[in-house]
Amino acid sequence: MEINISAIGILHTDHKTKxxxxxxxxxxxxAKGIVEIFPEFAEGLKDIELFSHIYLxxxxxxxxxxxxxxxxxxxxxxxxxFATRHPCRPNGIGITVVRLVERNGNRLRxxxxxxxxxxxxxxxxxxxxxxxxxxxxxEGWFAGKDSRRKPSGxx
Amino acid sequence: MEINISAIGILHTDHKTKxxxxxxxxxxxxAKGIVEIFPEFAEGLKDIELFSHIYLxxxxxxxxxxxxxxxxxxxxxxxxxFATRHPCRPNGIGITVVRLVERNGNRLRxxxxxxxxxxxxxxxxxxxxxxxxxxxxxEGWFAGKDSRRKPSGxx
Numbered sequence: 001m002e003i004n005i006s007a008i009g010i011l012h013t014d015h016k017t018k019x020x021x022x023x024x025x026x027x028x029x030x031a032k033g034i035v036e037i038f039p040e041f042a043e044g045l046k047d048i049e050l051f052s053h054i055y056l057x058x059x060x061x062x063x064x065x066x067x068x069x070x071x072x073x074x075x076x077x078x079x080x081x082f083a084t085r086h087p088c089r090p091n092g093i094g095i096t097v098v099r100l101v102e103r104n105g106n107r108l109r110x111x112x113x114x115x116x117x118x119x120x121x122x123x124x125x126x127x128x129x130x131x132x133x134x135x136x137x138x139e140g141w142f143a144g145k146d147s148r149r150k151p152s153g154x155x
Numbered sequence: 156m157e158i159n160i161s162a163i164g165i166l167h168t169d170h171k172t173k174x175x176x177x178x179x180x181x182x183x184x185x186a187k188g189i190v191e192i193f194p195e196f197a198e199g200l201k202d203i204e205l206f207s208h209i210y211l212x213x214x215x216x217x218x219x220x221x222x223x224x225x226x227x228x229x230x231x232x233x234x235x236x237f238a239t240r241h242p243c244r245p246n247g248i249g250i251t252v253v254r255l256v257e258r259n260g261n262r263l264r265x266x267x268x269x270x271x272x273x274x275x276x277x278x279x280x281x282x283x284x285x286x287x288x289x290x291x292x293x294e295g296w297f298a299g300k301d302s303r304r305k306p307s308g309x310x
Contacts, residue, residue: 001275003160003214005246024286037237041245044223046235050295054237057248059158068199080201082192082209082279085286090196091160091277093212093248097289120156122246124237128297131179131240133288134252140205142283 007120009037009106011058015116018062022114024085024096033098033113035121042106045124049103053127056113058094059120063087074145083140094119097127162275164192164261166213170271173217177269179240179251188253188268190276197261200279204258208282211268213249214275218242229300238295249274252282 013033015021022028035056037045048054065088071077072084081089098110108124168188170176177183190211192200203209220243226232227239236244253265263279 001162003162003247003275003277005158005160005248007156007158008245024283041223041237044236044245045238046224046233047238047296048235050238051293053289053292055250057246068196069201078201080203081199082196083200083202083205083281085280085283089278090163090199091212092158093160093278095210095250095280097287120158122158123244123248125240125250126238126295126297127289127292128240128294129290129292130294130297132252133290133292134208134282135284135288135290137208137282137284137288138206139283139285140281141202142281142285 005122007059007122008041009035009121011035011056011113011115011119011121013113013115013117018116021116024114028114029112031111031113033110035108035110037106039106045103045106048100048108048124051100051126053097054100055125055127056096056098056121057123058115059122060087060089060092060094061120062116063092065090065092073151075141077141079141093122160277162214162277163196164190164276166190166211166268166270166274166276168268168270168272173271176271179269183269184267186266186268188265190263190265192261194261200258200261203255203263203279206255206281208252209255210280210282211251211253211276212278213270214277215242215244215247215249216275217271218247220245220247228306230296232296234296248277
């Protein structure tokens with residue numbers, strides 16, 4: 001069964017290439033971006049400014065699904081794609097948590113955004129720490145892995 | 156531009172109807188479920204068991220997009236759909252953070268799952284507290300809103 005999804009907006013960032021984009025938004029908390037919601041969906045933003053943090057759901061439009069076991073950017077050991085946040089996934093859906101700075105009509109000014117400029121936006125949801133913050137969660141293979149340049153050939 | 160997405164598995168839970176399903180997984184942390192990944196994607200689970208918590212991305216297959224401003228389950232004031240977690244969204248993508256208890260081949264035993272039985276699974280990503288936990292985030296209109304029965308006629 002196919003599920004049809006379409007963009008509700010577009011993400012404007014300073015990350016013009018994959019090499020420039022941080023591996024995770026948490027690695028570049030000052031990275032600025034504009035979330036532009038298409039006018040026909042703007043009404044759905046009512047009260048979004050009550051939230052300091054929001055989830056952005058987006059489409060990895062410059063990545064293709066590929067091998068199910070692969071090297072992520074942060075590790076030199078391969079892992080299953082579902083144990084990574086790599087963009088080349090069976091369904092190319094990404095999420096990032098950003099800080100919402102300001103709303104101007106159908107445009108949201110955000111910081112801590114790690115996605116490529118021009119990325120199609122699929123959804124916005126409020127980040128609610130009571131539901132979404134799990135400080136006791138293990139770090140898995142991410143433990144001790146710090147930000148670095150993306151190794152070449154990892155897509 | 157349409158983006159084609161298809162299920163990579165199916166979620167088995169005890170929530171047979173919308174009224175039975177908790178409003179958020181955090182409201183029913185003991186709710187058990189099985190994440191079944193279709194065999195052709197099972198290889199992508201390698202090392203998933205290193206993580207205590209995972210994100211499940213799923214399709215709200217029994218909800219239709221609707222009004223952009225609506226009453227959520229937890230509040231009696233209407234909000235924009237993007238300021239809620241309501242299932243009736245322009246793109247029907249849901250996420251939930253669950254605790255991963257055990258992996259048996261292509262089946263994951265999880266707890267804290269709030270989705271309906273039979274829901275199509277779209278993606279799994281590891282939950283990494285360094286990237287995903289923001290205890291300083293505001294609660295917006297969710298502040299002080301506790302679990303309750305879903306009011307009738309909200310869907």
